[in-house]
Amino acid sequence: xxxxxxxxxxxxxxxxxxxxxxxxxxxxxxxxxxxxxxxxxxxxxxxxxxxxxxxxxxxxxxxxxxxxxxxxxxxxxxxxxxxxxxxxxxxxxxxxxxxxxxxxxxxxxxxxxxxxxxxxxxxxxxxxxx
Amino acid sequence: xxxxxxxxxxxxxxxxxxxxxxxxxxxxxxxxxxxxxxxxxxxxxxxxxxxxxxxxxxxxxxxxxxxxxxxxxxxxxxxxxxxxxxxxxxxxxxxxxxxxxxxxxxxxxxxxxxxxxxxxxxxxxxxxxxxxxxxxxxxx
Ligand SMILES: Nc1ncnc2c1ncn2[C@@H]1O[C@H](COP(=O)(O)OP(=O)(O)OP(=O)(O)O)[C@@H](O)[C@H]1O
Ligand SMILES: [Mg+2]
Numbered sequence: 001x002x003x004x005x006x007x008x009x010x011x012x013x014x015x016x017x018x019x020x021x022x023x024x025x026x027x028x029x030x031x032x033x034x035x036x037x038x039x040x041x042x043x044x045x046x047x048x049x050x051x052x053x054x055x056x057x058x059x060x061x062x063x064x065x066x067x068x069x070x071x072x073x074x075x076x077x078x079x080x081x082x083x084x085x086x087x088x089x090x091x092x093x094x095x096x097x098x099x100x101x102x103x104x105x106x107x108x109x110x111x112x113x114x115x116x117x118x119x120x121x122x123x124x125x126x127x128x129x130x
Numbered sequence: 131x132x133x134x135x136x137x138x139x140x141x142x143x144x145x146x147x148x149x150x151x152x153x154x155x156x157x158x159x160x161x162x163x164x165x166x167x168x169x170x171x172x173x174x175x176x177x178x179x180x181x182x183x184x185x186x187x188x189x190x191x192x193x194x195x196x197x198x199x200x201x202x203x204x205x206x207x208x209x210x211x212x213x214x215x216x217x218x219x220x221x222x223x224x225x226x227x228x229x230x231x232x233x234x235x236x237x238x239x240x241x242x243x244x245x246x247x248x249x250x251x252x253x254x255x256x257x258x259x260x261x262x263x264x265x266x267x268x269x270x
Contacts, residue, residue: 020158022150023186054157054175056182057240085175093179093244094230 004029006036012113013037013075014106016048026062033066037073044113045070048106050081060095067100076116078102080109135205142200147188147214156185156197160212167201167208169270177210177268180245184214184264187241191234192216192262202267209250209269217261224254 002025007014013036015029033045047063049055055063067077080103082090090097103109141163145156160181164174181197188195195216202209221227228246233239242264246252249266256262 020154022154024150053161054179054182056179056186057238057244058182058186061238083175085172088172089175089179089248092176092247093183094240094247095238095244 001028003032006032008036008040008042009110011040011042011117012044012046012110013040013042014046014048016051018051021052021059023058026059030062030066030069034069034073037070037075042075043117045075045077046106046109046113047077047079048081048109049079049086050083050105052083052086055082055086055090055095057093057095060090060093060097064097064100071099076101076113078109078113080104080106137202137204139200140203142198144196144198146194146196147185147216148194150189153182153185153189157182160199160210163199163201164210167210167270169210173268173270176248177212180248180266180268181212183241183245184212184266187264188214188216188218188262192218194218195261207269209267211265211267213263213265215261215263220258220260220262221254221256222258224256228254 004015004017004019004025013033015033036042037045045066063079070077078101082102103112145159146152147156157178161174161178164177185197193216195214198213200211202211226232228242230243231239245266249268251267253265254262
């Protein structure tokens with residue numbers, strides 16, 4: 001069966017969706033990612049959907065599931081590159097993708113995940129010290 | 131004096147909805163038409179998303195069916211109409227099925243309500259045992 005490749009960059013996993021995402025392929029990705037996160041002890045997952053022309057309720061649900069599974073496995077998920085038209089449509093559809101962190105592009109997503117992994121996610125007290 | 135223009139169908143095509151790959155074809159074909167007819171990118175995205183939801187409903191809840199897509203013209207105004215039909219179990223309570231969050235299949239319950247919001251016109255005909263026909267239209 002066809003599979004979406006998962007790249008490893010340090011402790012992060014990167015997935016770039018470049019094909020028409022039929023339902024079983026999305027579910028396969030969910031399974032593959034879960035397995036890889038556990039195997040590699042990944043701390044973050046980056047899913048680049050800039051090539052996706054639509055996100056319907058099924059794909060939205062799959063992305064939310066991936067984020068939920070990753071969280072249980074102690075990894076954070078960031079969905080990057082959502083096209084503006086897709087974002088507008090998703091909101092009108094009624095999907096706000098709760099629990100999914102998004103970033104504008106891969107670089108910003110990575111930066112966020114690296115900071116989150118080193119505990120520098122903005123909750124430190126250093127700003128208030130002194 | 132006001133002229134009342136007649137609504138005419140300038141183009142039409144029927145696509146099967148039997149497999150997941152058919153869902154991909156439905157999305158691609160609707161997209162191709164919309165871009166040929168120069169609908170805006172946002173309109174294209176909304177219409178293709180609604181098509182994906184309704185085609186998946188016909189496949190998963192209706193056991194498969196078809197989509198008929200037609201290009202409409204009323205005077206200079208253009209629109210696209212998508213008609214999804216299946217011979218599945220039908221819907222007992224349509225008002226309930228249209229509510230966001232209502233699902234009998236572990237979904238999000240957003241397909242019907244969401245596609246209604248994404249399109250200009252929405253019509254659903256269904257009764258238990260007689261299948262379901264959902265017709266949606268969006269004007270340019
Ligand atoms: N073609 C159909 N035939 C029979 N029942 C249908 C059909 N379309 C929708 N329904 C019923 O209406 C309910 C709501 O549909 P809707 O598309 O809104 O949500 P869903 O398909 O359950 O989940 P989602 O679309 O969010 O993944 C369905 O769960 C199903 O019971
Ligand atoms: Mg549905």
